[in-house]
Amino acid sequence: MSRPTVRDVARAAGVSLATVDRVLNERPGVRTATVTKVHQAISDLGYARDIAAANLARQRQYTFAFVVPEATNSFLRSLHQAIEDAVPVSRTERIDLQIHAAPAQDPHTAAATIAKLQDRRVDGIAVLAPESPQVRDALIRAREHGVETVSVIADLPTTGRRHFVGIDNIAAGRTAGRLMGRFLNRVSGRILAVSGSMMARDQVERRHGFDQVIGGDYPSLETLPSLEGRDDPAVVRDLVTTALGKAENVVGIYCFGGGVSGLLAAMAEAVLDRPVVTIAHELTPSARTALLGGQLDAVIAQDVSHVVRSAIRVLRAECDDRAIVASQERIRIEIVLRENLLQILPEPGASGGSNTGGIHEDHQGAGAVSRAVRR
Amino acid sequence: MSRPTVRDVARAAGVSLATVDRVLNERPGVRTATVTKVHQAISDLGYARDIAAANLARQRQYTFAFVVPEATNSFLRSLHQAIEDAVPVSRTERIDLQIHAAPAQDPHTAAATIAKLQDRRVDGIAVLAPESPQVRDALIRAREHGVETVSVIADLPTTGRRHFVGIDNIAAGRTAGRLMGRFLNRVSGRILAVSGSMMARDQVERRHGFDQVIGGDYPSLETLPSLEGRDDPAVVRDLVTTALGKAENVVGIYCFGGGVSGLLAAMAEAVLDRPVVTIAHELTPSARTALLGGQLDAVIAQDVSHVVRSAIRVLRAECDDRAIVASQERIRIEIVLRENLLQILPEPGASGGSNTGGIHEDHQGAGAVSRAVRR
DNA sequence: ATGAAAGCGCTAACAC
């Protein structure tokens, strides 16, 4: 006795395949009585539809476009890489993936890109862009044209995007704040805050969350106004060098934008009279190195590959008007210390691998995932 | 110009469908010259086989069994729940999931369960069991019978399991150690260690990792011999109460086994003259509460639903002799503080979860029968 | 060693 199929349901309900199909897909043109009979048969038999077969028959092809900033820093590079890595896998699932890069910080181009997409038989758009009126309008327009939209990494709540795939950045900032406070324990002094600039919303939220915790629970700490590093290592380096020279009693640095390597360079040069607790965002190559070397005490990260996979799954689910597995799509706020870094190590992008026999790719043998949330 | 199919490949190579199929599946009985022609055509066309269609044609059904300890504590309960939650989803993908619970700590029953499974047309086994000779032999036997095996949560490296799905527990212990050391900053004193007992290997590894870090980097801290809490709240409570009464200058508690609620009860009763940094494993309901209430400073966790999903994917991939996406199967060592807890909140088991943001998942699993498809 | 044809479970025209 193998799984029941539509035929079994049809036989049990005394109707034809087509009718079962109509009921299954909630298409109109079936008498309520018949619908009931079919549902009865379905539950009697414990029928569960074979999604793969359904998709095959449907010949459904999906075309999804990622609209993201150009890869001007290592975080964005890793995002691009993750998307590219997803292309072959997606192909296998009848999903065509496009990447459209717009200059960072350029809402016009991003909006124009999105606008063009509506026409081009794109089924869904995943976008990381500044929260500007142009972008907002373009996305709203797209949705009106029946294109599904999700925002990734930084939310665009006012665009009617069906879903946001990324971390809760206020919580991320709070998490950073708590670590800072606890690592500093009873120490008192000032904290340097370094922001980027692009992806405005997530940055603002992070700073906000950080301030909530530091301001609320650690009165002996004072966070200085954010230095605008523009996600550029060179800029960050200069700003931090200057700040470290000027500000007295700096005991912590919170870098919630890009350009971390610039920060590290500045710190290497500066003559610090005491240990400075340093926390940054995103597990870029230089952040990894710094974590291992002890220049960075903690990193707040999100798994970009997971963000990409999740965005794709969500767009697909939306296209099919299907529910999603919330727990699977939740992107975690990851806290990374030197100790739990190693197992994550396998560089992103190295994924194309030949790894046929068993996963344990020598490294440290264990696993890791991701997930996370919104609220 | 849609995706090329086997027909296109056959035409391009000037052979029949059957031959293409033979080449695709590396079946014998094809001349090398023909094989080459076909491969040529495949790469010329950029052909990628449609796995779903293949499985459909193959009528492949998978039967996987989870062999796990009875749900005697909240962590194991969440594991059972996660497996049960995966059943309906898996059914949809032609995967039948079975759960077999053996009494915790009972290698004989676990081994016997595994032994029985070999015969029963099971394609893969995911097991969490003590690392005993009986279990080892049963698993080796199973593999010899062509059954794929993975260990979950606690590794069984000597059983030839194709893969381990879970965290690197030494790294997890190290992570806990680092947090303990940093949260205590320059404080000196003793640390109470509370172990469980079942799942021996992971516990040993955790303690080992913890000691590496504390012993190596925090000479002013001393970790006491582990109290064997047997994963039982009542036992843990008594042991901890006694220990807190006896030991002087306890500044930290590391609980790397189950029975966390007993620990919390003991701490609530004890009169502590100073704050004690407390770190535990696994995000059970009481751990969540304690994290929010501040009784617990950090939790080292792993996402059991992900472990379950991953084990299933890995078994499937092994059955199909396919490569897996390593990064997707890596289980993270999650560090959970109060600040990044909230976003994770949706209780496990509430499989739908109260949804937080854009994810409207109206009804859950129940109706594997899905809805309208548009477009 | 290779090919022709009949499905797998489902959907979608098109009849009735």
Next chain:
DNA sequence: GTGTTAGCGCTTTCAT
């Protein structure tokens, strides 16, 4: 309203 039928892309007898 409901049923018939021809596929979707692939695998698999069974011939040749």
